[in-house]
Amino acid sequence: MSVTTQPSPPAAPPRWVWALVLGIGAAVFLPVLRVGFLADDFVYIARFRELPWAAWPRLFFHDWSDGVWGSTLKELRPFAALSLMIDGRLWGGHVIGYRLVNLTLHLAAVALVVQLAWTYAGRRAAAAVIAGLVFALHPAHVEAVTWITGRPDLLGSIAALAFVLTGERFSSEGGRGSGLLALGAFFVGVFTKEFCLTIPLLLALRWILLDRHAGAAAWRRRGALLLGAIVVVAIYAVARRLAFGSDPTTGFFGWNDAPAWQRQAGYWGWLAPILPFTTGATWTATPPMGVLRGLWILVAAVVTGALGFAAVRRAAWGNAIFFGGLWWFATTLGLFVAVYFSPRHLYLPTAGIALGLGLALAGGRVRHGLAALVLLWCTAAHVAALQPWRTAGRISTEVLAALDADLAGGDPTTVALVSVPETFGPVLLWAWSSPQALGAPFLRHPVPTERILERVVNYVRSDRWLPDRRPVETVRAANSAAAVYVDPAGRVHHRRLSRAELQIYGDKLAALVAQGLNPDNLADWLKACALP
Numbered sequence: 001m002s003v004t005t006q007p008s009p010p011a012a013p014p015r016w017v018w019a020l021v022l023g024i025g026a027a028v029f030l031p032v033l034r035v036g037f038l039a040d041d042f043v044y045i046a047r048f049r050e051l052p053w054a055a056w057p058r059l060f061f062h063d064w065s066d067g068v069w070g071s072t073l074k075e076l077r078p079f080a081a082l083s084l085m086i087d088g089r090l091w092g093g094h095v096i097g098y099r100l101v102n103l104t105l106h107l108a109a110v111a112l113v114v115q116l117a118w119t120y121a122g123r124r125a126a127a128a129v130i131a132g133l134v135f136a137l138h139p140a141h142v143e144a145v146t147w148i149t150g151r152p153d154l155l156g157s158i159a160a161l162a163f164v165l166t167g168e169r170f171s172s173e174g175g176r177g178s179g180l181l182a183l184g185a186f187f188v189g190v191f192t193k194e195f196c197l198t199i200p201l202l203l204a205l206r207w208i209l210l211d212r213h214a215g216a217a218a219w220r221r222r223g224a225l226l227l228g229a230i231v232v233v234a235i236y237a238v239a240r241r242l243a244f245g246s247d248p249t250t251g252f253f254g255w256n257d258a259p260a261w262q263r264q265a266g267y268w269g270w271l272a273p274i275l276p277f278t279t280g281a282t283w284t285a286t287p288p289m290g291v292l293r294g295l296w297i298l299v300a301a302v303v304t305g306a307l308g309f310a311a312v313r314r315a316a317w318g319n320a321i322f323f324g325g326l327w328w329f330a331t332t333l334g335l336f337v338a339v340y341f342s343p344r345h346l347y348l349p350t351a352g353i354a355l356g357l358g359l360a361l362a363g364g365r366v367r368h369g370l371a372a373l374v375l376l377w378c379t380a381a382h383v384a385a386l387q388p389w390r391t392a393g394r395i396s397t398e399v400l401a402a403l404d405a406d407l408a409g410g411d412p413t414t415v416a417l418v419s420v421p422e423t424f425g426p427v428l429l430w431a432w433s434s435p436q437a438l439g440a441p442f443l444r445h446p447v448p449t450e451r452i453l454e455r456v457v458n459y460v461r462s463d464r465w466l467p468d469r470r471p472v473e474t475v476r477a478a479n480s481a482a483a484v485y486v487d488p489a490g491r492v493h494h495r496r497l498s499r500a501e502l503q504i505y506g507d508k509l510a511a512l513v514a515q516g517l518n519p520d521n522l523a524d525w526l527k528a529c530a531l532p
Contacts, residue, residue, distance in 0.1 A: 025136030035393025049088025093441035131358025159189030324356020485530035
């Protein structure tokens with residue numbers, strides 16, 4: 001029987017496929033729609049809610065964080081910023097609006113995965129359902145969807161998947177509209193998150209390895225599309241050079257960097273998925289770098305060999321290897337130079353995993369049984385991964401409500417004394433969130449930045465906490481205080497302090513400063529202020 005790796009002409013799956021996959025994809029995130037703002041959410045929402053529309057074009061040539069944390073992030077994110085500018089004006093301090101937008105974007109990405117699986121599998125509903133559900137339920141997506149700050153990962157992945165889908169359509173059918181839509185998606189993608197830069201190369205490799213016998217007309221269209229993608233990359237490179245100057249890197253993608261390999265082990269743990277069932281986001285201990293590097297090379301060699309064999313034999317399962325293997329390696333390669341670990345970085349890589357599984361497990365009862373086991377495993381891991389986000393969001397909401405209640409009876413001199421953990425389990429809670437978290441639109445009674453004393457790690461410029469905050473002077477100038485403390489179990493304690501009480505605690509703070517104030521004794525002092 002002859003087979004072809006040429007995608008079938010694009011056509012929509014049956015309505016029941018959409019209803020099933022998108023319905024489940026929406027249902028599993030309903031429990032977090034009212035989860036409170038967390039960590040970076042406060043900073044980005046406060047920044048872009050107030051950013052004038054006329055300032056938006058500048059973000060094509062400027063770090064989108066504007067150095068709020070004291071350093072340049074070297075990130076060009078104008079389209080993610082635009083979405084938050086719109087959100088901030090629409091929703092203000094109502095968290096459910098932002099979360100509905102994130103969920104809608106997630107469902108759009110799920111829909112693209114469904115359509116791609118349907119296309120590459122030759123209009124097989126089973127492939128579309130399996131791929132769509134794996135992507136909708138994968139536990140690594142909890143962070144990207146639940147955390148408002150995960151917006152760039154959602155938008156960038158949508159753009160990347162849209163480029164692949166419309167690029168395949170342009171290759172097979174032509175039409176200027178499809179080509180322009182593909183390039184438009186790619187432009188949005190690279191100016192949303194850098195991982196999109198690899199997608200045209202991946203699509204070109206699929207064509208060369210698995211669909212090289214397309215006609216001359218198809219290859220002319222492909223060449224035009226890839227040339228357009230090169231132009232977009234050149235535009236991005238110029239914009240990045242104007243924004244950050246020369247940006248040399250050292251080493252080969254962290255090849256000799258042990259922490260980089262430990263992060264890679266963490267990403268593989270979420271692929272399994274194993275880590276969602278643990279108390280941390282990464283392994284507590286990992287094998288030596290040499291072992292990890294050897295395993296990486298071995299798996300990469302197996303994938304390369306299988307893909308080469310499929311290319312020579314023109315086997316139908318080549319696309320499953322391509323997306324389930326090569327896509328993963330290509331889209332996680334850049335994570336070697338990302339200096340921090342975050343499960344949301346797997347949002348685009350797992351799209352390939354989902355497509356690979358959908359294509360591999362679409363036929364026969366045995367394969368359908370394996371698919372069911374994979375989906376059950378992902379569902380259980382998704383539920384486990386969701387729990388700490390629900391708890392952290394509940395804590396954040398309770399803290400804001402407590403502060404608002406105690407600030408309601410204050411005067412312009414009232415000071416906020418805030419001791420909220422920077423993390424709760426694997427979730428960033430209030431790390432680097434202040435002073436924005438205590439301002440508009442999050443509080444009905446916003447606190448001026450000079451009237452806030454928080455844990456050092458929660459201040460956006462923690463290296464400048466003492467000179468910026470001037471704690472003794474701040475306390476002594478206040479007539480009252482609203483104090484809040486979150487204990488290790490996640491319980492919120494709060495109370496309002498009178499001027500007389502505040503004077504007593506102010507003297508204790510002055511003594512600490514004289515002895516040498518540090519993050520630990522400051523946290524103890526803030527805790528004492530909030531407890532009766």
